[in-house]
Amino acid sequence: MRDFLLYYGMFAVYYVIAINSLYFIIMMFSFKNILGILKSSVYSRFQKLSGSEHVPPISILVPAYNEELTIIENVRSLLALNYPRYEVIVVNDGSKDDTLQVLTREFKLEASAHMPIQPLLQTSNIRGIYHNPAYPNLYLIDKENGGKADSLNAGINLSHYPLIASIDADSLLEKDALIRIAKVYMENPEETVAIGGDIRIANGCKIEDGVVSDIRLPDKFLPMMQSVEYLKAFLGGRIGWSAINGLIIVSGAFGVFRKDYVIKVGGYREGYPGEDMNIIIKLHKYMLENKLPYRVAFCPDAVCWTQAPDSFRILGSQRRRWGRGNLKNMIEYGQHMVLRPKYKLFGMLTLPFNILFETLNPYFRITGLLALIGYTLLDMTNANVLVLYGLLNVIYGVLLGVGALLLEEIAFRRYPRIRDIVKMLFYTILMFFGYRQVGVIWRFLGHIEFLRNNNSWGTMTRKSWQAEGNKNISSLEARG
Amino acid sequence: MSNLVPAFFQLLSEMEAKQTSSGIIFVACSNLSKDDLEVLKNHFEQEPPAAVTHYNYDKTKNILGVLLEEQKLGTTHFHALRVKDYLREKQLLAGSVAIASFPENARTTPQMLLKMLQNLEQQKSQGEIHIFDPVSGGSEKDPTSILLVNPDQTVNDFLTIYLKRKGYQVIVASDGVEGMQKYEESMPDLVITDLNLPVMSGYQLMERIKHAENDRESKIVILTDKRLEEDVQKSFALGASDYITKPFSPVELEARVKRLIS
Numbered sequence: 001m002r003d004f005l006l007y008y009g010m011f012a013v014y015y016v017i018a019i020n021s022l023y024f025i026i027m028m029f030s031f032k033n034i035l036g037i038l039k040s041s042v043y044s045r046f047q048k049l050s051g052s053e054h055v056p057p058i059s060i061l062v063p064a065y066n067e068e069l070t071i072i073e074n075v076r077s078l079l080a081l082n083y084p085r086y087e088v089i090v091v092n093d094g095s096k097d098d099t100l101q102v103l104t105r106e107f108k109l110e111a112s113a114h115m116p117i118q119p120l121l122q123t124s125n126i127r128g129i130y131h132n133p134a135y136p137n138l139y140l141i142d143k144e145n146g147g148k149a150d151s152l153n154a155g156i157n158l159s160h161y162p163l164i165a166s167i168d169a170d171s172l173l174e175k176d177a178l179i180r181i182a183k184v185y186m187e188n189p190e191e192t193v194a195i196g197g198d199i200r201i202a203n204g205c206k207i208e209d210g211v212v213s214d215i216r217l218p219d220k221f222l223p224m225m226q227s228v229e230y231l232k233a234f235l236g237g238r239i240g241w242s243a244i245n246g247l248i249i250v251s252g253a254f255g256v257f258r259k260d261y262v263i264k265v266g267g268y269r270e271g272y273p274g275e276d277m278n279i280i281i282k283l284h285k286y287m288l289e290n291k292l293p294y295r296v297a298f299c300p301d302a303v304c305w306t307q308a309p310d311s312f313r314i315l316g317s318q319r320r321r322w323g324r325g326n327l328k329n330m331i332e333y334g335q336h337m338v339l340r341p342k343y344k345l346f347g348m349l350t351l352p353f354n355i356l357f358e359t360l361n362p363y364f365r366i367t368g369l370l371a372l373i374g375y376t377l378l379d380m381t382n383a384n385v386l387v388l389y390g391l392l393n394v395i396y397g398v399l400l401g402v403g404a405l406l407l408e409e410i411a412f413r414r415y416p417r418i419r420d421i422v423k424m425l426f427y428t429i430l431m432f433f434g435y436r437q438v439g440v441i442w443r444f445l446g447h448i449e450f451l452r453n454n455n456s457w458g459t460m461t462r463k464s465w466q467a468e469g470n471k472n473i474s475s476l477e478a479r480g
Numbered sequence: 481m482s483n484l485v486p487a488f489f490q491l492l493s494e495m496e497a498k499q500t501s502s503g504i505i506f507v508a509c510s511n512l513s514k515d516d517l518e519v520l521k522n523h524f525e526q527e528p529p530a531a532v533t534h535y536n537y538d539k540t541k542n543i544l545g546v547l548l549e550e551q552k553l554g555t556t557h558f559h560a561l562r563v564k565d566y567l568r569e570k571q572l573l574a575g576s577v578a579i580a581s582f583p584e585n586a587r588t589t590p591q592m593l594l595k596m597l598q599n600l601e602q603q604k605s606q607g608e609i610h611i612f613d614p615v616s617g618g619s620e621k622d623p624t625s626i627l628l629v630n631p632d633q634t635v636n637d638f639l640t641i642y643l644k645r646k647g648y649q650v651i652v653a654s655d656g657v658e659g660m661q662k663y664e665e666s667m668p669d670l671v672i673t674d675l676n677l678p679v680m681s682g683y684q685l686m687e688r689i690k691h692a693e694n695d696r697e698s699k700i701v702i703l704t705d706k707r708l709e710e711d712v713q714k715s716f717a718l719g720a721s722d723y724i725t726k727p728f729s730p731v732e733l734e735a736r737v738k739r740l741i742s
Contacts, residue, residue: 051705209678
């Protein structure tokens with residue numbers, strides 16, 4: 001028994017080494033790519049591009065469910081993007097609050113009976129389409145509740161342009177985010193099927209008229225943790241994965257897709273969370289099966305600011321949902337695609353990596369830890385194995401976190417103050433004492449929920465941007 | 481009315497008929513006698529430029545007028561410097577100097593000459609040379625006001641400085657709602673607006689301006705990144721007078737603005 005525990009514990013140690021080494025390699029790819037990205041964004045003339053005839057038009061899809069507090073600001077900010085030709089399609093997914101009324105009142109939208117809508121994808125019943133000629137590029141679809149994927153599909157049916165962008169209703173796009181993504185698309189329009197943007201945490205920032213006017217780190221603990229976490233995931237991870245065309249997810253909060261391929265793979269999947277990962281897996285599968293050259297790109301300088309949950313309850317529900325969606329996708333596609341040479345790098349590396357190191361992560365880590373604790377309890381003389389396990393986790397993790405910070409500082413410097421850098425560094429280390437462990441447990445709970453067949457969306461209560469902004473001003477006043 | 485105006489106007493009209501320009505210098509003097517004037521004439525006739533020069537003196541207002549035939553502003557300015565120095569030496573200089581070249585600076589009308597004289601009388605400074613400019617300098621009491629609506633702070637700052645130096649009064653707004661509010665407060669002669677504005681777009685702003693109560697109609701110039709045909713077409717349909725795309729030349733912008741206002 002003791003030996004078994006030790007062997008299993010050692011296995012967990014090697015697992016931790018393997019996972020972190022792989023993350024490390026991925027991050028190296030990020031480093032390799034970041035300078036190129038930096039140069040291309042410095043030497044590109046986005047300002048000029050944002051008025052050009054040659055930029056492809058984009059339909060922005062905004063699924064909204066109970067978003068009456070933030071939707072106006074969000075739509076206003078979307079209507080003032082630096083982009084030559086685009087439309088904003090808000091899809092009210094049978095909200096129980098006044099999302100529809102708030103929008104129709106604010107923009108004086110009126111139901112139009114003759115709006116052509118193509119039945120390309122199956123959606124739940126559409127109750128009406130609203131439009132106002134004074135805002136010619138704003139549309140509002142009112143439909144019965146069917147989930148986020150269903151709303152996106154309804155948006156695709158109405159959209160008029162060849163590219164679609166999906167944006168969460170609680171997120172704010174930077175004014176030139178879309179043009180930066182379009183530039184990546186225009187570099188290779190034939191092969192680019194999807195492009196993801198960088199998601200950052202807006203909590204703490206000052207927001208005016210739907211524009212982030214003063215970039216600040218969050219004051220609260222949980223948003224700050226997520227801020228560092230997102231930085232690590234997006235800059236350290238996704239840039240690297242996109243470099244080898246193995247990106248498995250384009251965040252649902254902000255991504256741009258080629259509409260024709262999204263339709264060819266059947267649109268977004270309903271019924272389960274994780275539709276953002278699902279659509280990317282389907283695109284990979286479709287392109288590889290049809291032997292078409294393609295790429296899924298990531299554009300780290302196209303920034304979307306999102307509101308992070310600031311209570312354990314809501315964050316937990318979000319993470320459990322992610323766990324559920326991830327497991328569903330891995331089971332559904334893993335069995336057909338893993339280690340099949342036909343699926344090339346995606347099947348041979350990305351998917352196995354995700355199953356072994358993302359989906360099954362909680363099990364290995366928790367059981368490994370338990371085994372080592374058990375072993376130590378049986379034989380106190382070898383307690384150093386447990387210490388080794390802990391140290392390995394922390395040191396490797398901090399190293400990766402610092403790497404991500406370095407990427408941020410090299411390329412973007414959104415938080416220029418030294419105080420902010422120190423704060424981020426502190427939280428990068430702090431993350432490994434409690435926050436990460438809780439995250440692993442949430443994911444595990446998500447898997448249990450999946451197995452118990454609970455696929456509800458979970459609640460995500462929003463706060464008004466306005467309130468957030470005012471609060472910040474008052475806290476600033478209090479400080480100085 | 482000063483006797484200088486009809487005399488010079490007649491000369492100027494003759495020059496204009498011959499399609500040549502002529503320079504005018506007005507100097508505020510203190511008690512220039514007839515003899516002094518003759519001495520002055522002789523003094524300058526001995527030196528180049530060998531231009532036909534007329535000297536005239538208004539006794540009531542104590543203003544010396546000089547007209548240089550077939551001379552442009554440059555020569556006029558040079559001559560004015562010499563006249564000023566001469567008068568200062570003789571301690572006859574009492575105020576500032578106004579120079580102009582017709583039709584280079586302004587249309588040849590008695591009103592313009594009168595205005596030039598009035599400007600000279602208003603100048604209190606001693607011995608400064610003012611070039612007469614009826615567009616900006618000539619109407620300092622009521623400069624042309626321009627409302628600048630642009631979300632880009634850098635463009636706003638830059639254009640404000642540039643246009644202010646050109647003699648315009650500049651009001652700045654950074655979004656559509658602020659733009660409309662400032663418009664109602666100041667009723668500017670001209671609005672320079674972007675199309676891509678937060679809160680209220682440029683199109684909505686134009687529409688509101690069109691329906692706003694204003695006794696004189698404000699001209700609208702679009703200054704934007706957008707280069708799509710639809711945007712150009714729609715802007716003109718909504719009553720824009722001009723459409724300038726970024727990156728833009730401030731010189732060109734000012735030239736177009738000037739044309740629209742005069």
